[in-house]
Amino acid sequence: xxxxxxxxxxxxxLADIHVPSKKKTYVGIVDADYLNAKTIEExxxxxxxxxxxxxxxxxxxxxxxxxxxxxxxxxxxxxPPGTSNIRPQYPAEIYSxxxxxxxxxxxxxTKLMRYAAGEIQKDQKNALCLWVLKGNKNADAFYRKLGGQxxxxxxxxxxxxxxxxxxxxxxxxxxxxxxx
Numbered sequence: 001x002x003x004x005x006x007x008x009x010x011x012x013x014l015a016d017i018h019v020p021s022k023k024k025t026y027v028g029i030v031d032a033d034y035l036n037a038k039t040i041e042e043x044x045x046x047x048x049x050x051x052x053x054x055x056x057x058x059x060x061x062x063x064x065x066x067x068x069x070x071x072x073x074x075x076x077x078x079x080p081p082g083t084s085n086i087r088p089q090y091p092a093e094i095y096s097x098x099x100x101x102x103x104x105x106x107x108x109x110t111k112l113m114r115y116a117a118g119e120i121q122k123d124q125k126n127a128l129c130l131w132v133l134k135g136n137k138n139a140d141a142f143y144r145k146l147g148g149q150x151x152x153x154x155x156x157x158x159x160x161x162x163x164x165x166x167x168x169x170x171x172x173x174x175x176x177x178x179x180x
């Protein structure tokens with residue numbers, strides 16, 4: 001297993017991971033027609049735009065020469081409820097993490113989370129948060145196993161479906177860096 005930082009030229013690789021992961025992860029959580037309409041082409045364009053226009057960092061994990069997963073992070077964009085936007089307790093946010101279904105439960109998610117936490121720590125930031133859709137039981141268990149604490153919730157839309165998202169946070173990145 002290896003991890004490297006992605007560039008805009010990796011947009012299709014990211015889409016090749018993102019679309020099948022999203023389609024399998026969110027079955028029964030978001031509208032099926034909305035989910036099934038997602039395409040590699042659409043997400044290649046989105047990743048090209050996201051990476052070009054936003055202050056994000058993306059890392060890709062590989063199993064041999066096959067792309068297996070990715071993680072995307074940057075400055076806090078969606079603060080947990082009850083926290084200050086002026087002096088955020090969570091200065092960094094994981095915007096997205098997906099592992100291709102062929103590689104679920106193979107350690108890529110944990111390695112990607114640790115990698116991002118290490119890079120965030122190098123940037124002199126000591127905490128991070130992320131948001132996860134209610135009903136995503138695998139992610140919920142995964143973040144709890146890695147020491148994440150539930151910080152709050154908010155409503156949002158995923159296509160036509162109104163969803164509830166939970167925020168997980170790590171106030172001390174060493175918890176995440178040392179998680180099993």
